[in-house]
Amino acid sequence: MRDQALFDKIDLHLIRILHTVLTDRSVSRAAIRLGMYQPAVSAALKRLRELSGDPLLVRSGAGMVPTDAGLRMIEPSAAILRSAEVLFSDARGFEPQTAVTTFRIAASDYLDPLFLPTLVAQVKSNAPLCGIEIHPLSPDSDYHAHLSLGHVDLVIGNWLKPPEDLHMSRLFGDEIVSLVNKDHPAVRRGWDADTWLAAEHIAPTPTHPGARGIVDQMLDELDMQRNITARCAHFGLIPDMVASSLLVLTTGRQYCERFIPRLPVKILECPVVLPRLMYYQLWHERTHSSSSARWLRERIKSVAASLRPPPSNPAAAHTN
Template sequence: MSRFDLNLLRVLDTLMACRSVSETARRLHLSQSTVSHALARCREQLNDPLFVASRHGMQPTPRALAIAPAFRQALETVEQAVNDEAGFDPASSERRFTVAAGAYFDTLMLPHFMAELMQCAPRVSLGVRGLIGSDYERELEEGELDMVIGFVAPSQLSPRLQTRPFIEYPLSLLCRQQVDQPLTPQFLAQLAYVYPSEWGHSQLLTDKWFASHGISRDIRLQLPDFQSLPQVLVHTDLVATMPAPIASLYAEQFSLRSYPLDDGLTIKMVLAWHPRFAMDPGLKWLVDKVMAVKETLSQ
């Protein structure tokens, strides 16, 4: 350890990520010869080739694969310590946060969250993206996103992310017609559905519930989101399963009817971020602010 140059950690970590000397040089704003020299020093000090050239780029040796996680953790510890020193003042910050979230946050929380944001952090801006079929480890690690409001089950988020419990809610059936009988799986199987998502965990959970009863849904329409869903239901006999709080809102706004589904059909969501940024004071503030607004709406 007394002989190892700690400045080489970032070179090895970046090489592990991109498997290319030229790309490592580009990312670290170094010359290729500097990176090659650094790799040579690492090989000498660790007594291992570490990376071997192949037709698919620089491939790590078993020794490199073994030490890479420890090197990454060491770098993250240093980065967190530096970020924590910077502090975060919401009243003066001009930071832009980017969050991936589903319909619950977008439909029910966002108006209240933005009203709060413009009062206590008037120069902070927010970008909201819809959820996609990703475990979000890469997007959060690379800083493409600051936080994800994602689903616990069916399993979505990478287990390597840090999470905080956010909300749990049941699902409801939303439609225009009156239903005067129990919502048994057999009755629900007779209905024609709108699938209000290109990719949605609430829909996947509903499909799993139907499958457990040996039934598949009759999907007549698939939409990219919830935006046009209420008007479709108003003008047709199609139905939709969706988060109960949103179903209740749409029922009130569009004179539709909302019926709770099976008690065991429950959505659980968490706030998630990458451990690399766990000590970021701005991210800590964002997480606390989202939780505070959620608690206010729950009262």
């Protein structure tokens, strides 16, 4: 009975104040974000302190910091607010022009560099009141947990074998090629499998200890190993590194072609026959029937299709 009496004193507005005060670490900043007067936020914080039996936010030097109990409340309060965003909007159906929700996407930066900017532009154009957050794929790669807990709505990336326990939609496939400086010796001389493997390669930093990138997993299956002499956690910076060195980047052609107009680089065929890179969007059963999540997945498919290069063989465009 005590718990029921406690819950009866808590409403969604109070949860929003709790989350905003704890994340902003300031009553005055929280008041501005919430569009409230500061005394009203202070009164709500006093009520929250009485309900929790904890100060929640305490002074530290010139600022304020959450207590241990306050820190433990940040994620549960965020989860409640996320659920509330879709509780009734999905029941009514998703109307992009009037909907107010936040889309959360975890995406690999190995994607076409135009993909995420185009997606954000489409979401903001078609659903102007909605927010969108782009998260990196987690360093622990535990996207299953992030999807099931609602930290993200879907994950976009490439996998040799996408997980079977998540819903999946294929976005596009891409040929694997190598990007090199236009003065790289291989531009003049060409290369075979041995000289390509022996060249100095640059690759993304592993997401966690022992992780193998897609290209290296493919080479493992061929009992081959390339000579990786540089790694970078920021994939978008690698083409500039290639342009000013003799390093070799091996990835999808569509990604590499975006840099040809602005960097002194060339695309070379990979002398080792590798499967195409396959890019997918993955989502959890939790959002499978959500009308807002379905709308987002359709936008992602649309963007992927719009960025797909035209067939290199003109006749292929007329084939059914």
